[in-house]
Amino acid sequence: MSPQFSIAHYRVTTKLGEGGMGEVWRATDTKLNRDVAIKILPEIFAQDADRMARFAREAQVLASLNHPNIAAMYGVEDRALIMELVEGPTLAERITAGPLPLDEVVPIALQITEALEYAHDKSIVHRDLKPANIKVTPDGRVKILDFGLAKALSSETVAADPSISPTLTMRSTLVGVIMGTAAYMSPEQARGAPADRRSDIWAFGVVLYEMLSGKRLFTGESVSDILAAVLRGEPDWSALPADTPPRIRKLLRRCLERDRKQRLQAIGEARIAIDAPEEDVRAQSPRGMPHAWMAATVLLAIALVVLFALHFRERPQSSPVVRFQIPSVEAISPVSRRTVALSPDGRQIAFVAPGPGGQIMLWVRALDSLEARLLPGTENASHPFWSPDGRHLAFFTTASLKKIDVSGGPAQTLCSVGYVHGGTWNRDGVILVSGGVGGGLARVSQAGDLATVTTPDPNHGELWHGYPQFLPDGQHFLYFAFAGTDARSGIYLGTLEGKEKKSLLNTGFSAAYVGPSAGEKTGRLLFLREGVLMARPTDPRTYEAADDAVPVAPGVASVARESLFTVSENGVLAYRSGSTISPKAPLTWFDRTGKVLSELGARGYYTNLALSPDGSRAAVGQADEPKNGSRPRALNRETVTIVQHEQ
Numbered sequence: 001m002s003p004q005f006s007i008a009h010y011r012v013t014t015k016l017g018e019g020g021m022g023e024v025w026r027a028t029d030t031k032l033n034r035d036v037a038i039k040i041l042p043e044i045f046a047q048d049a050d051r052m053a054r055f056a057r058e059a060q061v062l063a064s065l066n067h068p069n070i071a072a073m074y075g076v077e078d079r080a081l082i083m084e085l086v087e088g089p090t091l092a093e094r095i096t097a098g099p100l101p102l103d104e105v106v107p108i109a110l111q112i113t114e115a116l117e118y119a120h121d122k123s124i125v126h127r128d129l130k131p132a133n134i135k136v137t138p139d140g141r142v143k144i145l146d147f148g149l150a151k152a153l154s155s156e157t158v159a160a161d162p163s164i165s166p167t168l169t170m171r172s173t174l175v176g177v178i179m180g181t182a183a184y185m186s187p188e189q190a191r192g193a194p195a196d197r198r199s200d201i202w203a204f205g206v207v208l209y210e211m212l213s214g215k216r217l218f219t220g221e222s223v224s225d226i227l228a229a230v231l232r233g234e235p236d237w238s239a240l241p242a243d244t245p246p247r248i249r250k251l252l253r254r255c256l257e258r259d260r261k262q263r264l265q266a267i268g269e270a271r272i273a274i275d276a277p278e279e280d281v282r283a284q285s286p287r288g289m290p291h292a293w294m295a296a297t298v299l300l301a302i303a304l305v306v307l308f309a310l311h312f313r314e315r316p317q318s319s320p321v322v323r324f325q326i327p328s329v330e331a332i333s334p335v336s337r338r339t340v341a342l343s344p345d346g347r348q349i350a351f352v353a354p355g356p357g358g359q360i361m362l363w364v365r366a367l368d369s370l371e372a373r374l375l376p377g378t379e380n381a382s383h384p385f386w387s388p389d390g391r392h393l394a395f396f397t398t399a400s401l402k403k404i405d406v407s408g409g410p411a412q413t414l415c416s417v418g419y420v421h422g423g424t425w426n427r428d429g430v431i432l433v434s435g436g437v438g439g440g441l442a443r444v445s446q447a448g449d450l451a452t453v454t455t456p457d458p459n460h461g462e463l464w465h466g467y468p469q470f471l472p473d474g475q476h477f478l479y480f481a482f483a484g485t486d487a488r489s490g491i492y493l494g495t496l497e498g499k500e501k502k503s504l505l506n507t508g509f510s511a512a513y514v515g516p517s518a519g520e521k522t523g524r525l526l527f528l529r530e531g532v533l534m535a536r537p538t539d540p541r542t543y544e545a546a547d548d549a550v551p552v553a554p555g556v557a558s559v560a561r562e563s564l565f566t567v568s569e570n571g572v573l574a575y576r577s578g579s580t581i582s583p584k585a586p587l588t589w590f591d592r593t594g595k596v597l598s599e600l601g602a603r604g605y606y607t608n609l610a611l612s613p614d615g616s617r618a619a620v621g622q623a624d625e626p627k628n629g630s631r632p633r634a635l636n637r638e639t640v641t642i643v644q645h646e647q
Contacts, residue, residue: 088137095214202255250273
């Protein structure tokens with residue numbers, strides 16, 4: 001076939017490759033204006049009417065798979081499959097370059113198990129899992145391809161025999177593909193027995209072995225030789241790296257048990273084993289991250305970003321250091337905005353920076369990558385925060401809260417918000433944001449409404465609540481209550497049920513909590529004290545102090561009562577160095593279209609703007625210096641009047 005032909009409403013442009021189940025082309029869906037991948041099935045299948053009818057039925061089942069680690073199937077046209085286009089190399093291409101580092105293998109393997117577990121729960125088996133059917137996107141997202149196609153393309157009229165499987169019956173020019181598939185067949189498939197979920201577990205074991213060793217587990221000069229090795233050959237365990245954790249070695253042996261009755265019975269067990277802490281190897285955390293704390297100094301514009309490992313029982317100077325820089329946003333917008341957010345696993349950082357044309361946008365960068373990736377549709381983003389699974393980012397714009405899939409797709413508006421003091425997201429999908437009645441925190445409903453969870457207490461002088469953080473149980477959360485001065489403000493423990501709050505710390509700035517690392521009994525409450533980032537050992541049951549606070553890093557910045565640091569669940573810390581930051585800005589009136597009507601007064605340190613009901617006046621907090629207390633200022637379109645506020 002020549003380029004630039006059409007199948008239905010898909011304009012086919014570029015051939016991407018050829019495999020055992022057909023040719024793969026890049027195409028454009030002219031109705032939805034999106035790029036897709038089209039797999040055109042071989043003529044041998046199209047000539048078998050019964051097989052194609054069965055394939056159409058199976059394809060409907062496969063199209064129901066909806067998992068971030070499974071490439072989606074969009075539809076079927078004649079003998080063409082319309083699928084999600086996944087960029088990036090296959091795992092086979094990466095393994096060709098040699099073994100993958102353990103800290104890359106673990107997250108890849110974990111995502112593979114999560115995808116298989118999801119499909120197995122729906123009684124769908126892949127049957128042809130191999131590195132060539134696994135892609136890893138530039139941001140580290142795993143996508144499994146061709147899920148279930150081996151069954152969908154098989155013939156019910158032919159006995160189960162590996163020599164006539166959909167892949168193995170390809171013409172001789174595809175002998176490499178044939179041999180590649182044979183190398184990942186389970187022993188029962190090699191003998192002609194039906195495949196089940198345990199066959200996928202075997203294939204997963206082979207893939208995991210090859211990621212670690214960088215070499216084929218089963219080899220041979222012919223398909224018969226390879227199948228013989230599958231049936232009788234012994235894995236070369238010495239090929240595994242010396243630092244392969246015992247739990248991974250044990251998992252490999254269980255996955256590669258030839259008797260499937262003795263083999264690992266559920267892929268969920270593999271997921272648990274991969275994600276489990278290694279008690280006898282302190283150097284690695286469940287996902288390959290150091291047990292020692294990682295900290296990142298994020299200094300926008302003239303400062304640099306530093307990543308260093310820091311254990312609270314050790315001196316910070318002993319930690320390894322990595323530096324990188326993020327462009328400034330202050331020169332573009334006078335509005336202060338939280339600029340960085342670490343993913344829950346500490347492997348990615350989201351940040352706000354100028355996009356093409358200078359527009360403020362949201363970017364995501366893997367910490368082990370030199371490249372950052374722009375997220376389209378995130379104009380004017382601020383205060384990003386991650387979903388617990390690390391697959392979505394929520395962020396604020398001028399008047400709304402939105403979310404976006406970090407792997408791609410349009411941003412979705414969740415609700416309208418009047419002001420921004422941060423948000424948080426728990427594992428049950430509950431989002432808590434500033435914007436409740438009277439300046440409190442509110443829960444975002446499915447319909448986009450805000451249900452108030454906390455209300456500022458006027459008896460304690462509280463003006464607003466903000467910067468919430470869900471705690472590990474998903475029901476409790478930390479939040480900052482601002483009461484006009486540092487001495488009266490503080491960090492509180494709240495619940496979604498709205499029970500009585502509990503004071504944890506007096507401070508003038510937001511704080512964050514991170515749970516205990518392996519072998520420790522206390523978590524850490526992180527907060528600022530005169531610009532120094534402090535860590536207070538904290539009881540993970542009561543969240544009360546378990547010991548005195550210790551300094552972590554000096555010179556950590558804050559702005560508008562927000563401490564400019566972010567911490568992941570496994571102790572990776574990113575912070576912005578500097579002093580308290582409050583960019584001077586004028587007070588500006590805008591109409592509904594965003595047109596500037598007028599500016600009032602000189603540039604200054606203004607915070608907490610509130611409009612009068614008739615829209616003609618506003619009250620703002622103004623400070624002579626960034627760290628001073630504020631006083632309300634009343635104004636209208638022509639004059640500025642200072643109204644003293646007695647502290």
